[in-house]
Amino acid sequence: MRILPVSEFIGIVNDLLRETLSGGEAFAVEGEVSNYRLSQGQWVTFDLKDDKGLLNVFMPAWNLNVPIEEGIKVRVYGVPRVYPKYGKFSLSAERVELAGEGELRKALLRLRERLTQEGLFAAARKRQLPRFPRRIALIASRESAAYGDFVRILSERWGGLEIDLYHVLVQGERAAQDIVRAIGQANQRSLDSVRDDERYDALVMTRGGGSLEELMAFNDERVVRAIHGSIIPTLVAIGHERDITLAEEAADVRGSTPTDCARRLVPDRRDVLYEIAAIVESVEVAMDSELERRRNVLERAMSAPSFWVQARTHELQTLQRRVVVGAEGWLYTLKQSFDSCLRVVSSLDPKRLLARGYSIIRDSAGKYVTSVKDLKLGQEIALEMKDGKAGAEINKLPDGALQPKLL
Amino acid sequence: MPKSPTSKDPKSVDTAKAFTELEEIAVWFERGEKDLDQGLQKFERAMALAEALKKRLTEAENKIREIKKAHSPE
Secondary structure, three states, X not given: OOOOXXXXXXXXXXXXXXXXXXXXXXXXXXXXXXXXXXXXXXXXXXXXXXOOOEEEEEEEHHHOOOOOOOOOEEXXXXXXXXXXXXXXXXXXXXXXXXXXXXXXXXXXXXXXHHHHHHOOOOHHHXXXXXXXXXXXXXXXXXXXXXHHHHHHHHXXXXXXXXXXXXXXXXXXXXXXXXXXXXHHHHHHHHHHOOOXXXXXXEEEXXXXXXXXXXXHHHHOHHHHHHHHOOOOOEEEEEOOOOOOOHHHHHOOEEOOOHHHHHHHHOOOHXXXXXXXXXXXXXXXXXXXXXXXXHHHHXXXXXXXXXXXXXXXXXXXXXXXXHHHHHHHHHHHHHHHHHHHHHHHHHHOOHHHHHHOOOOEEEEOOOOEOOOHHHOOOOOEEEEEEOOEEEEEXXXXXXXXXXXXOOO | OOOOOXXXXXXXXXXXXXXXXXXXXXXXXXXXXXXXXXXXXXXXXXXHHHHHHHHHHHHHHHXXXXXXXXXXXX
């Protein structure tokens, strides 16, 4: 009979487990995932169960390269042990596999749901890529056709773009980590740069097509989160025929193929040149019409003084003529009134009366006598007739006149 | 009393005033005043004004031509 302290007992049990299982055939435990938890971003725990049993699984997060979701069937490779501190029996997993491709699809679907609910794919948060990028971070495999195509189309289309290639594995177990590392590096580089033109205008990730397994890295939750968290706007193009990868859904812009990616990133230089030419032309036209307008104003101003002088000269001539005509008219009118006055006056001329046979009578003093009352008998008067003068003496006056008579 | 329009210095004629005076004289004649002496005086004044104005305008025209020539790109 041995008396064992607890921790020693547990140690024996663990040794027993290890010895028994490591000697025999390699094995994996298959079951359905439940209670999946990620703690502190570092440790993964979940329960693996079938209809009769439940086993706790525990592993470091960086070891997990398959999407684990609630209800997914997986195969776990690891070492069973009892954790001394909590007395818990766990399978310490070294590797986890999905139990068949069906499970993979299921898992991805669930993952997608979960992430959508979190809002990682929300359209509202998608950023626009700059129209004329100067510098980009390219995450791709330098051996891939996708990389070659992408770079070739870029230089055909635009040229003059600085590309920093962050070479990564694009499939396999280590791909997801590699990609996450690259995204982190690119972001850090952008953050650290002091000058505007050293920052990345876009982060491009691309690879060619492949099977679902081959593209697993681009459906990895870690990669999706890294893309989501990128401060650099992201453009992801995973060229294949079927579904869109989660990485593409999380990106700001999605390209359908590496070539399409290049087209979305840079404009075609011919289009831009054409646009510039059109702008230049419209500016030229605007300039020309403005110059024309000003030239007209100037010409009008230049010829205005001459016009003014001509107008004044014309005015002067008109005015002068008006004065002359006015004066002539005035004189004529004056003459007319003078003439009519003259006629009136002449018609009153006493000499006219003489011509008609009348005579003018004057007394000895030369005063005109116009009434018989002014006459005295025996008075001497002078008569003027049209052809001469004569003297006469009054010898008769009308009756009734008070006259002294010589008796 | 306006300066004599026949004075040697043509600049003494204010063209605007001269035009106005000329017009006033035309109006006076059109009114048919009876004063013969005044009429003769005014007529003489009008012709002198017109002469002076003609001179100024010709000078102005020549001056404009000169200035244009001086600034033209020959």
